[in-house]
Amino acid sequence: DQQVKQNSPSLSVQEGRISILNCDYTNSMFDYFLWYKKYPAEGPTFLISISSIKDKNEDGRFTVFLNKSAKHLSLHIVPSQPGDSAVYFCAATYRNSGNTPLVFGKGTRLSVIA
Amino acid sequence: GAGVSQSPSNKVTEKGKDVELRCDPISGHTALYWYRQRLGQGLEFLIYFQGNSAPDKSGLPSDRFSAERTGESVSTLTIQRTQQEDSAVYLCASSRWAGNDQPQHFGDGTRLSIL
Numbered sequence: 001d002q003q004v005k006q007n008s009p010s011l012s013v014q015e016g017r018i019s020i021l022n023c024d025y026t027n028s029m030f031d032y033f034l035w036y037k038k039y040p041a042e043g044p045t046f047l048i049s050i051s052s053i054k055d056k057n058e059d060g061r062f063t064v065f066l067n068k069s070a071k072h073l074s075l076h077i078v079p080s081q082p083g084d085s086a087v088y089f090c091a092a093t094y095r096n097s098g099n100t101p102l103v104f105g106k107g108t109r110l111s112v113i114a
Numbered sequence: 115g116a117g118v119s120q121s122p123s124n125k126v127t128e129k130g131k132d133v134e135l136r137c138d139p140i141s142g143h144t145a146l147y148w149y150r151q152r153l154g155q156g157l158e159f160l161i162y163f164q165g166n167s168a169p170d171k172s173g174l175p176s177d178r179f180s181a182e183r184t185g186e187s188v189s190t191l192t193i194q195r196t197q198q199e200d201s202a203v204y205l206c207a208s209s210r211w212a213g214n215d216q217p218q219h220f221g222d223g224t225r226l227s228i229l
Contacts, residue, residue: 004156032215036220043118043222043223044157044220045219045220046217091157101149101173104156104158106154106155107156
């Protein structure tokens, strides 16, 4: 049973336009969300995160939006660049007495076309 | 080195053999995680270390899988009597400490292929 879902396996966007990557989750205990970017033959690299006490976090061209009532988050990249072409993973976790591992979605492959 | 280092980068072995995968975390990182990614799937949590103790082994898929960590340094993931379904990319990550505000930094993974 997937707790973190990325329903679009792939997305193509023109260079300079906005890329919107979506992620849905089912576990209402999740309170911290992250996006990772992965190039072929490399490990995922951390991109941006958001805590459930916020609904938006921005870092340069990357903005993550969180809609807790809909259990939905999205990553916006604007403007998109060819170097953004990669697989993007949404991940979620929640606080407890220790640490919990990240729960990942299956990823969305973004292709930015020049 | 500056990042998480994993070896070997690729491993091909016959079904039934044992394999050992190695992870060198970023120096000073106390938390270490193992994940695997099967073809077309997301990353699947296997085990996590805080220091050299493993508070969470819940993701290990069977008793053929085990992991250990020496101090706050190198970790090895061992798979005994490998099966074809063990074929995956095995990823290691580390973070400064086990906290949700600490991003996990990943190595490039070991691609394991079981023939």
